[in-house]
Amino acid sequence: xxxxxxxxxxxxxxxxxxxxxxxxxxxxxxxxxxxxxxxxxxxxxxxxxxxxxxxxxxxxxxxxxxxxxxxxxxxxxxxxxxxxxxxxxxxxxxxxxxxxxxxxxxxxxxxxxxxxxxxxxxxxxxxxxxxxxxxxxxxxxxxxxxxxxxxxxxxxxxxxxxxxxxx
Amino acid sequence: xxxxxxxxxxxxxxxxxxxxxxxxxxxxxxxxxxxxxxxxxxxxxxxxxxxxxxxxxxxxxxxxxxxxxxxxxxxxxxxxxxxxxxxxxxxxxxxxxxxxxxxxxxxxxxxxxxxxxxxxxxxxxxxxxxxxxxxxxxxxxxxxxxxxxxxxxxxxxxxxxxxxxxxxxxxxxxxxxxxxxxxxxxxxxxxxxxxx
Numbered sequence: 001x002x003x004x005x006x007x008x009x010x011x012x013x014x015x016x017x018x019x020x021x022x023x024x025x026x027x028x029x030x031x032x033x034x035x036x037x038x039x040x041x042x043x044x045x046x047x048x049x050x051x052x053x054x055x056x057x058x059x060x061x062x063x064x065x066x067x068x069x070x071x072x073x074x075x076x077x078x079x080x081x082x083x084x085x086x087x088x089x090x091x092x093x094x095x096x097x098x099x100x101x102x103x104x105x106x107x108x109x110x111x112x113x114x115x116x117x118x119x120x121x122x123x124x125x126x127x128x129x130x131x132x133x134x135x136x137x138x139x140x141x142x143x144x145x146x147x148x149x150x151x152x153x154x155x156x157x158x159x160x161x162x163x164x165x166x167x
Numbered sequence: 168x169x170x171x172x173x174x175x176x177x178x179x180x181x182x183x184x185x186x187x188x189x190x191x192x193x194x195x196x197x198x199x200x201x202x203x204x205x206x207x208x209x210x211x212x213x214x215x216x217x218x219x220x221x222x223x224x225x226x227x228x229x230x231x232x233x234x235x236x237x238x239x240x241x242x243x244x245x246x247x248x249x250x251x252x253x254x255x256x257x258x259x260x261x262x263x264x265x266x267x268x269x270x271x272x273x274x275x276x277x278x279x280x281x282x283x284x285x286x287x288x289x290x291x292x293x294x295x296x297x298x299x300x301x302x303x304x305x306x307x308x309x310x311x312x313x314x315x316x317x318x319x320x321x322x323x324x325x326x327x328x329x330x331x332x333x334x335x336x337x338x339x340x341x342x343x344x345x346x347x348x349x350x351x352x353x354x355x356x357x358x359x360x361x362x363x
Contacts, residue, residue, distance in 0.1 A: 005192055007193045072260075120256070125256050
């Protein structure tokens with residue numbers, strides 16, 4: 001059967017908030033895919049954006065490839081906290097939101113959760129960020145909820161999040 | 168035929184009331200353009216419905232660019248806007264180094280890279296996938312996210328790019344043109360999908 005995508009839920013942020021949570025995620029899909037059009041209220045050109053399987057607050061390690069409009073870099077780190085990619089902060093061009101995709105293969109399995117995230121910010125300036133991340137979260141529990149957040153600022157109004165199940 | 172519940176993962180034999188419901192998928196084809204003999208200078212998707220949540224555009228292409236590198240970019244214009252309302256940025260890997268660059272502020276188009284040009288072999292095609300989230304949301308500008316690349320058996324690049332159209336209008340039209348070449352070659356293909 002061809003790859004199929006099914007919308008599980010979507011959220012539109014009507015006023016600034018700290019987190020967005022998708023709970024009671026059905027267990028019958030193969031993978032999960034989260035897409036987000038998101039902006040942070042942090043007074044900066046960017047903010048961190050993270051996705052926590054089952055709300056896990058630690059146990060993360062990352063490999064990141066990124067560009068800032070001028071140069072490229074790569075890091076490996078064990079932040080031990082939520083962080084996946086960079087998104088637009090509040091000093092970037094008005095009305096401009098980042099485009100983010102996070103993909104969780106085998107989310108209902110009983111192994112540590114290995115997933116990918118890619119995101120772009122935009123800005124009518126030289127600086128804007130492209131981030132590709134490979135993330136490992138040490139919990140072996142099936143994912144039944146996802147909590148997303150911007151790290152330093154709140155999630156801005158009109159940010160949207162769509163969660164899909166993939167067969 | 169066994170039917171699998173998307174909620175519980177269990178199988179049942181019936182779609183009758185009381186049994187798990189199978190929903191249609193979220194991807195729908197809007198239009199596909201296959202380039203014929205002689206090539207074409209512009210690919211246009213027009214009268215795009217505003218009823219989806221997101222759009223995705225996939226391309227498999229080769230242009231007639233004959234000078235410079237093996238790849239060519241594709242210019243994007245939305246809703247026939249050719250004003251200075253665009254910008255873009257890219258992260259590139261060429262097989263030996265990674266780099267990043269910006270298109271410059273207030274440009275007249277935004278870009279996706281990664282299609283092959285005529286300095287590649289004739290049977291080498293590049294590809295890109297463009298996601299346009301919230302394309303009909305009038306509370307925001309349109310940001311595109313692009314994954315692209317071409318490989319010519321010894322040269323080529325992979326790109327992860329972004330583009331910005333500084334207009335809050337819903338997207339109803341997309342025009343694509345080669346950046347360095349003048350036409351997309353025969354057998355190039357462009358497909359637009361609506362995502363619910």
